Amino acid sequence: MIDQKTRDELAEIAARYPEKRSGLLPMLHLVQSVLGQVTPEGIEACAEILEITPAEVSGVATFYTMYKRRPVGDYHVGVCTNTLCAVMGGDAIFARLKDHLDVGNDETTEDGKVSLEHIECNAACDYAPVMMVNWEFMDNQTPSSAVQLVDDLRAGKEVRSTRGPKICTWREAERVLAGFSDGLVDEGPAAGEASLVGLKLAADKGWTAPKGADQ
């Protein structure tokens, strides 16, 4: 339910911007955090605060793929099946997970723990095949590592992103997207191995940018 605290937070998001309607995308993230999906109640709350029609909010909510109109799992698992990841093994991973979880694309397991979606390029191609859990990176996956991952998530074991913190729930993630800090920023590395290959090679070879005025 959208209570007064949530209403206040929705208004707080809108107030970050010179024109309040700009807050709509993060506001819908907050709605998902509170309600587990975008519902008519959430749409009306946004519309009321922004002084626009529920139809206008609905139009936005249905345009962007991260907004869900039915419940997703506590752990929303994405498998990149855009060309590069697909070729490198994403298609095999997605097929194995559909079979293992007995769900189709954009469906949730009966226990409500895991939902599965094939996603588009998530800007981690040097770590292909890539998966995401609640929009945290799970780099360099294989079909068997993917099965282990979803089994661990369903069993409630601690799972850490390969380049980030311990995986939080989908609702908690949505709250961060709405602009409210969860204090996990300092967890995980600065960069994964692939991000550093050029830097390490340059260090080995003594290659640098030319000396500048500040050096």
Add this chain to the structure above:
Amino acid sequence: MTTAPNQSVLTPVLTKNWGDEQSWKLSAYGDYAAAKKAFGMQPDDVITAVKDSGLRGRGGAGFPTGMKWSFIPQDNPKPKYLVVNADESEPGTCKDIPLMMANPHVLVEGVIISSYAIRANKAFIYIRGEVLHVIRRVQAAVAEAHAAGHLGKDIHGSGYDLDIVVHAGAGAYICGEETALLEGLEGRRGQPRLRPPFPAVAGLYASPTVINNVESIASVPSIIANGADWFSSMGTEKSKGFGIFSLSGHVAKPGQYEAPLGITLRKLIELAGGMRAGHELKFWTPGGSSTPLLTAEHLDVPLDFEGVGEAGSMLGTRALQLFDETTCVVRAVLRWTEFYKHESCGKCTPCREGTWWLTQTLSRLEQGQGSAEDLDLLVDQCDNILGRSFCALGDGATSPITSSIQYFREEYLAHLEQGGCPFDPEASTVFATAGAKA
């Protein structure tokens, strides 16, 4: 100029601190010396420095950054805005995301200097929503910069005010298109706007707005700190400076390689330890899936705006996706086409309808159905999309198709001859040698 005997092949600037302990924190980054230096300059002189450096947009189009800034009509009484396009979604592109994760302060410092130059007091960083930890890092960097007095009112006694809002998107490739991004930032469906008016004149809230890519803005502090000549001493005649080259796919060591523009793919593959053992390069994208495919015959093309253009493609985002001979080009192209179909915003007919037609025709070919005439049909469909769509998404959708037919017509025909795909998809995976154990 860079005529040192031991010429550096790689030139880490933006990536330089990525290996440092907690590099994302202000204490590790430094004291925003470039921003302080900029505050001692006139805003127009900052614009001139960026113009003189030769920096061209790193988001793909390569428009001169300083010139873009100079288009802002300073006599317009409306507020000016800077918007950073951090919606990195072009297939294969993976440079801005690791940059913001490891080095968010260089972006924040770049935003401060750039906003000062165009006289904006409010800036926005629009980050795609699907990268939670990156968003945490940028949110925290903005908060840290604020607490340290690098943002807010009368920054370091300069009389200049600036606030930054970090805005998370919600899943839409089209929002990488700058006017669609503005729609998203105004709380609307992300559909591109008609131009003119250009955003420099009427952008966010119909006010003068500069929209720049993450890497463009992140390059600005180094230009101000080291000078325009320093920046332009790297790169080629018309493509100055350094850029992050992202290698992915069937290469021994995929990853990020920061080098002067003009480096070749042959050199980059050598740095990356070659293609994966026992395999050879078949086709590649120079700058994401919207840039026409190239092949092994283009290994020595200088990777700058002019060189790749002359080779019939575009430098784009330097997203070098490399595919070896185990990969079916028809499968690859079909998947990209399905992507464009999914991401078409629906505003204009050639793209909305055309990408569906392309997918249908391609699917049929991939399954070995249809006929050789379908190749002509595909080219004809592409002709009716390219240049006739509202924005570059439709144009981009045709790139992999027309280029793959140009270089691999025989492979399309082989699907028809064999009644299906002649390739084993397992052979192209990273776990091919593990077989069923994977």
